[in-house]
Amino acid sequence: MARQALDLFDEGFQELTPSEFFRKNKQMLGFSGKIRSLTIVFHELITNSFDAAEEAGILPEIKIDLKRVGKDHYILRHQDNGPGIPEKYIPKVFCTMFAGSKFRNIQSRGQQGLGCSGCVLLSQMTTGKPVKVISGTRENGELRGVKMSLKMDVKKNQGLILEREDVEVEGTGVCIELHFKDVSYSLSEQGAYEYIRRTMIANPHAKIVFNDPAGNRYVFNRASDIVPPLPKEVLPHPWGVTADDLIFMAKHTEKRRFRSMLTSNLSRMSAKKVKELEELTGIDLNKRPKDMKWEEAERIVEAFKKMNFMAPPTSGLIPIGEDQIEKGMREILDPEFTATVTRKPKTYRGGIAFIVEAGIAYGGNSGRLVGDQRKAEIMRFANRVPLTFDAGSCAITEGIKSLDWKRYGIRDLESTPLTIFVNVVSTNVPYLSTGKQSIAPEPEILHEIRQATMIVARKLQKYLRKKKAAKEEAQRARVFETYVPVIIKQAALLAEREAPDYRELLDKVTRRAKLEILGESLNE
Amino acid sequence: MARQALDLFDEGFQELTPSEFFRKNKQMLGFSGKIRSLTIVFHELITNSFDAAEEAGILPEIKIDLKRVGKDHYILRHQDNGPGIPEKYIPKVFCTMFAGSKFRNIQSRGQQGLGCSGCVLLSQMTTGKPVKVISGTRENGELRGVKMSLKMDVKKNQGLILEREDVEVEGTGVCIELHFKDVSYSLSEQGAYEYIRRTMIANPHAKIVFNDPAGNRYVFNRASDIVPPLPKEVLPHPWGVTADDLIFMAKHTEKRRFRSMLTSNLSRMSAKKVKELEELTGIDLNKRPKDMKWEEAERIVEAFKKMNFMAPPTSGLIPIGEDQIEKGMREILDPEFTATVTRKPKTYRGGIAFIVEAGIAYGGNSGRLVGDQRKAEIMRFANRVPLTFDAGSCAITEGIKSLDWKRYGIRDLESTPLTIFVNVVSTNVPYLSTGKQSIAPEPEILHEIRQATMIVARKLQKYLRKKKAAKEEAQRARVFETYVPVIIKQAALLAEREAPDYRELLDKVTRRAKLEILGESLNE
Amino acid sequence: MNRREIAINKLKSLGDMILEDVQAGKIPKIKVPSRGTSNIIYDENRRHYVLGDRYGTRSLGNVKQIKKIGQMLYTANFCKDLVARQKTATLRELYYISEGWEVDFADQQESNIVGEDLEVTLGMTREDLGLMPEEDGASVYGELTVREGDIEINALRSGKSGYNISPTIDEVEFVDHDVERVIAVETMGMFHRLVQEKAYKKFDALIVGLKGQAARATRRFIKRVNEELNLPVYICNDGDPWGFHIAMVIISGSAKLAHVNHQLATPDARFLGVTASDIINYDLPTDPLKDIDVLRLKELLKDPRYRDDFWKVEIKKMLKIGKKAEQQSFSKYGLEYVVDTYLPEKLEAVENQ
C-alpha cells in the first residue's frame, strides 16, 4: 500500500554538517590510499604555514617530526614560525570545515577551507586522538602563548576544547601534533619526502628541517633571503566573468549603482567602457545592483566578449623568478649545469593571466635514481606547490614530452640525468580534476610551457656541445697518429715503391682537425 | 615587517556554507564536461524518483521532457508519480546541500544529500533561473497540490521561495523544471539517452516516457508489475566496524550500557559474544557508552577480528532477480536469446555482504551499433544504477574481459552482437573513486562476477551450438553426394576395373552422418 | 621387378582396396601411417628416425576425411600416369593440374600433404612416384664417372662448379671412380676454395658442395657413394648449431622424413667440421652465440642423434665458450691454410682413431 509522503519525510529526513558529510566521504578530501593520504596532510600543513608566514612578511621556517609508532600508525609534529593563530580562531581553523581565508581572486597555493580541518578529521577518524596545538602570537608587541587540546564535534562542525593552558613560547608560530593511522610514509615519487624536496626547490626562501621515521634528519637550508612579495588581489577581467558571477557580485556589493559596481569590481572597466556597454546592451546601468536581472547579466557578458579591453593586470602574479629557481635547484640538486627562465605574463580563455617558469638541471643529483642509474624527472608545480599525482594527463607533462629532445642533443630523454622544473602561476590555475593534481592543457598554457622548456633546453644543449667538443679534439689527434703511417706503408707496398717521409703530412692533418673542431674556417 | 596574527585573521577569516563551497567546486559534484554533467542530472533525478516511489510502495512512472533552447542550453521537465514532497520540506530538498534521507547502512541507489540540490545549484549557476516545483501529496486521504518557484540562497544554504500557489493535481508526485546551460545531450555511451535505456533494463518495474530534444518520443514500457521489496536497514557486522564507528555510535546511542549498545547496534552480536568479548579484552562492557575510550574501542575492534561470527545477514540485499532482468532485457533489446542468473549472497573484506547478478542477450537489438555492425557491449550496474564512466578500471569490465570467451564458442567477443549485464548489489559497494562510477576489484567480487558471467555464457554457448548443428546436417549430406561418385570413379580408374554400384554405400554414409550430428552412438 | 613396376602395382592396389570394400558392403577406409611427433621414433640399430606403427584413418564415411580420399585417389592416378610414361612433375605442377579435377586443392599446402600421405601409405618415396622436388642438388668435383641414360659424365671434367646432382639421382649409375673418400662442405665458397687449392687431388677426394641444408637428392647421392662405392664420407661444416645439424641430417636423417630415412641417411658419415675445440685450438675469429643459437644447442643435447660423447663434449664446450665460427674464418691464416694445415690435421685425427 502506498505510504504518505509526510510520514516518510518526518521519519527519514535530516540535514548534515560538512564535517559529517566528509566523515563519510573522506576520499573527496584527497584521502585515498595510504601514501597519498599522508602526502596530502604534508601538503595542507606546509602550504598553510608558508602562506601564513609570507602574509606576515616572515621568512618561513618549518620543523617536522614524523614518528612511526606502529604499522601504518604515525605521530606528526609540525611547527612553523608564522604569526600564529589568535586564540579565538584556533577551534575554527582546526575543527570547522569550510572555514578559512576569504575567497579572493588571488594567486594562492592551496584549496580554501578544507586544509587543516580535513587533516584533523582524518586524524580523529583513524585514531580518535585530539589535536594538540601550541600557538604563539604577538599582540601589541607582546608575545603570548597558548596550548590547546581539541576534538572536532562532527555533528556540530565545530571544535571542542578539551584542555587549555597559557604557555611560554620563544616566538610566534604554530605547532600542531596529530596522530594518524592507515597512512604510510614512502620515499616514492608520490610520497611525503619527495613532496618536501620539490617544495624546497620552488620555495628557496624557506627552510625545512625534517626528522623522518627512520631517524634521519634532513635539513633543507634556505637558499635565498627574500620573502616573495605578497600576491595582490586582482579584480576579475570582464572577459572572465559569468552571468552567475555578476549576479553574485550584485547581491553582495555595497555600491548603490550597477555602473559603479562594475568599475570597482572588475579590472579594465573605465567609465568609457561602461558607456560603450550601455550602448551595446541598451541596459540602464544606473539601476540598483539588486535590480539586475539574470537575462540582463547574460547580455552584459555577451557584450563583454565583443568589446576590446586591455589585457588583465598581471600585478597579482608573483613568479618565483629565474634567480630563485636556480638557487633552489643548486641547493637541492647540486647539479653540474642549470638554466632557468621566467616568461612574461600571458592570458588563456580570453582573460585569465598566467606566467610559466621553467628550469633545467643536469648532472649531480639531478634526475630520479632508478637502481644505480639516474633518469630524467619532471617536477610539476602550480603556484609553487608540487603536483604529485595524475602526471600523465597534465599540460606540463604533455608539453615537455611533445618536444623533440633530439633537437637539443638529448637522444633519450628518459635515461638522461636531468631534472626539468615547470611552475605555472595564475590566480586561476585550470586544474583537470578535483584533486588539483594536474593542469588542463589549455592551448595558450601548453604553448608557454613548450616555449619556456625550449629556452632552457637550448641553453643545456650549448653546454653539452662545448663539453663534447673538448673531448673530441683529443680523440681526433689519436686517429691520425694511428692511421697515417699504416696508409703510407700500404700505399708503398701497392705501388712497389719506397715509403716517403710523412711527418709533415701528419702535422698538417692534425692541426687542420683542431681548427675544424673549433669551427674556424680552413684556409688551404 | 612582520604583521600581527589578529589583524590578519580579523581581516581575512570567514566561514562558508556548503552551497558556497560547491558553487566554487562544482566538479566535486560530478559536473565536469558537458555530456557528463547532463547525465549526472538525469541520474540524480531518476534515482530520487525511483527511491521515493518504491519507499511508498508505488510502481515508478516518470515522464521527462528535454527541450533545447539554444547552443548547450536546455530546459528539463521531470515528473514522477511518487508520494510527493510535503510543502515544508520542498525548499530543503531542492535548495539545501547535505539535506536528504538519513545515512543508514542500507542498499541505496545514489549519493545522499547532494542529488537534487546539486542539480538546482548547477541550473542556477549556469542560467540564473529559479527551479519550478509542483508537488502532489496525499494527507489523510486528501490530495493536495502546491506549486513553487525557488532560488537557492547560496550564502545561507537554504531555499528562497519566490512564488507559491495551491494547484490541482491529478495524483501524488513531483514535477520539477530546470534550465541548464553548458550541458549537452548526446546519444553516446556516456550520454543521457543511454543512461535511461540501461536504467530501464535494470528496473523493469518502472516506466519512463522520454521526449528528446529532436522531438522523438521514447516510451520504455513496464515489463513487470512487481514493486521490488524495500531494502531493510542492516546492522553493521562486527568485522566491518572501525574504532571511529564505535565511538560515533557510543556518542549518539540512547542505550545506557555499552553491552546493550553493542547488541542492538551490531548484527550477530549475542549476549554470549559480548561475554566472549569481555573475556578477550578485559574491558568492563557495563560502563556507559560515553565513557568508552578510543583505546578501548580499538581493542574491541582487534578482538572482533579474532572472534567467530555468523556471516552478516543478507536480508537487506534486494537483487533485481533473474526473471526481472530477463523481462528488462527482452523489453529493451528484443533479443534472439537471453539468460540470466542471480547468485547467492557472498561477503567481501571479511564482513560486507553483496550479491552479483548477470544477464546475457544475443541477437536482435543486443550490442552496440557501430556503423552498420553490432558489437558487444557491457552494461555495468551497482544497486540497479547504471555506471557510465571509468569503465576501464571497473571490476565488472575486468571480470568479463578476463574470461576466455573462446571457451564459450565466442571467437571474437568485441564483434559479437551481445549485451552483457552485471549488477552488483550491496549496502556498501566499494567504489573506486569519488564519482562512484566504477567498482573496486575486490577479489571476492571479481570472483562472483566471473562465476555469474560464466553461467550465462555457458547457456548462450548451448544455444549457439544447437543452432549450428541444424545447419551442419544439411551441409554434410551434400558433401557425400558430391564426393562418393567421384571417388568410386577414380578408384576404378586406378585399379583398372569397372566401377561397382555405390548407391547402398551413399545411403549408409549419409544416414551415419545424421546420427553423428545428433550425438547418438553408432552401432555398426 | 624394378622400382617403376613396384610403384605402379602399389598404386593399383590402392584402388583395388577401395572397390573391394564397396563390394563387401563396407565403408572404405585408407590407413595412413601417422607422421605426428609421437610416431617418429629413433631406431637405435638403423641409427636414424623411422615411423612407428601408429596410423590415422581416412574414412569415406567421415565428412571431414572424404575430400582427402578423393584428392589422394586423383593424385594416385596422376602419379601412375607419370611413372608409366617415365616422366616427373613438381609438386607445384601437381597443384595446378588439380584445377581440372572434381576435388581440387585449396592451396599448395593441401596438395603437399596429400602427396606425402600417398608416400607413407604406399611406403614409396615421392621420387619413386614421379614427384620431384624443385630444389637442385649439390655440386660434385673429383674423379667420378657416372652415367645418366646414355651419357657418361666425369665430375672432374664438368667445369669449375663440377657435376650438378639432379633430383632424379636414382636413375644415375656409378660407372667408375678413383677416389678414396668424400668431403662435403656446407658453402659454395668453401667448395671453390677446395677446388682451387686442389683438395680433390691432395686428399684423393670427391668434393661435394652442399649449398646449406642438403637436398634429398644430395643425401641420396651421399648414401649411394658411401654404400655402393664403399667411400668414407666426411662432412665439413661451420662450427655452429646449424652446421652441426646440416651434417647430422645427412648422417641420421630428419624426423620430418622419418618414412624415407632408410633411403636417405648415411649413418657412417663423419662430422669433420669446425668444433668448439677447433675454435680454441686454432684461435679462430668468432661471433658470439645468439639466444637462438644457445636454444638450438640445448635442443641438440636432448636429441637422440647427438648422444655420442663427441657431440656431448663439443656442444657443451661451445655453450661454455659462448662462441661460434665459420669454416671460412680459417682464412685469418691465409687462404690456403684450411687445405694445407687444417684439413690434413683433422683427417689424420679422424682416420687414425
Added chain:
Amino acid sequence: MNRREIAINKLKSLGDMILEDVQAGKIPKIKVPSRGTSNIIYDENRRHYVLGDRYGTRSLGNVKQIKKIGQMLYTANFCKDLVARQKTATLRELYYISEGWEVDFADQQESNIVGEDLEVTLGMTREDLGLMPEEDGASVYGELTVREGDIEINALRSGKSGYNISPTIDEVEFVDHDVERVIAVETMGMFHRLVQEKAYKKFDALIVGLKGQAARATRRFIKRVNEELNLPVYICNDGDPWGFHIAMVIISGSAKLAHVNHQLATPDARFLGVTASDIINYDLPTDPLKDIDVLRLKELLKDPRYRDDFWKVEIKKMLKIGKKAEQQSFSKYGLEYVVDTYLPEKLEAVENQ
C-alpha cells in the same frame, strides 16, 4: 694487355697516386664515384643504368674518412696478390683475412662496401679483382661446348641438371655450339620440364635455369652468348612483378650495379614470360595480386627500363585484372602443354614481329 695485367696496373696506380700527393706536400685524396641514387642514370643509348660523373672524396685529412682509406689500400694489396697468383677469394674470406690487418673491418657490411669502393674507383669488376661471389650461377642444357682451362665440357652431356655456370665465367671459352637461340626460365621446375619435354631439340635452344634472380655470373654468361655467339635470348618467367623484374635485370641491368652494367646487361634479350594477356588468353589459374605486388607494379610503371609500350600495356592490364600467374600454371592443361603449345605460339609471335 689481358684483364689480369690491367687489374694489376690499376691497383698499383692507386698506391702511386697517394705517394705522389705526399711528396708534393698535398693531403692525399681518393675520388670514389658516387653510388647514391642521384648518381645512377639510365643511359638511353646503352639501354641500361650507368654511374654519372659525381663522386665522393676520401681525404686523408678527414678523421671519418681516413680509416676507409686504410681499409681500401689493404684490400687493394690483397686483391693484387690474388690476381698475381691467379686465385680468387670470397668477400667472406676477405673479411676474415682483415683480422691480421692494422685497420680491420668491424663487420661484413663494412668490408663489402670497401670492396665496392675499389671496384668503382678503379672501374673494374670484383671478379677482375679476384673477389668472387659465393652464389652459384645458372644451369645450362643444350648443344654448347665450352672450355675451362684444358677441359672441354658439352652442356648436353653434363647430366640432367646440365652445365653449371661458375663464378669465374669470364675465364670460360666458347668452343662450339649448334643452337639458334637461348631460352632462360625462372625456376628449376620449369628447367627440368623443358629438358624432359626436349625443348632444347624442339626449339634448337640452350635452356638456362636462372634459379630466381640471376647471379652476376649468369648475367655475364647470357651477355656473352648473346654477343659472342650472336644468339637471341628469350627470358621466360612467371607473370608477376618479380618475374618481370628478374627478366629486366638481365636485359637492362640493375641500378645497384650501375658501375658494371656494361659488362652484365643484355639489352637485346626479350621477355617471353607470362603476361597479363597470357593470363586472359590462356585462362590460367591465378593468384590475386597482393598489396606489395600492386605497389611493385606501380613502381615499375615509373621505371625508365619499362618505358616500352609492351611493358606499359601489360603492367596496366595486370593491375586492372588484379591477378598474377606462374609459368607452371600451364600444367592445368597437362604437363606438355607449355612446350607443345604455349612456347611455340609465343616464339612465333616474337620472332615474326
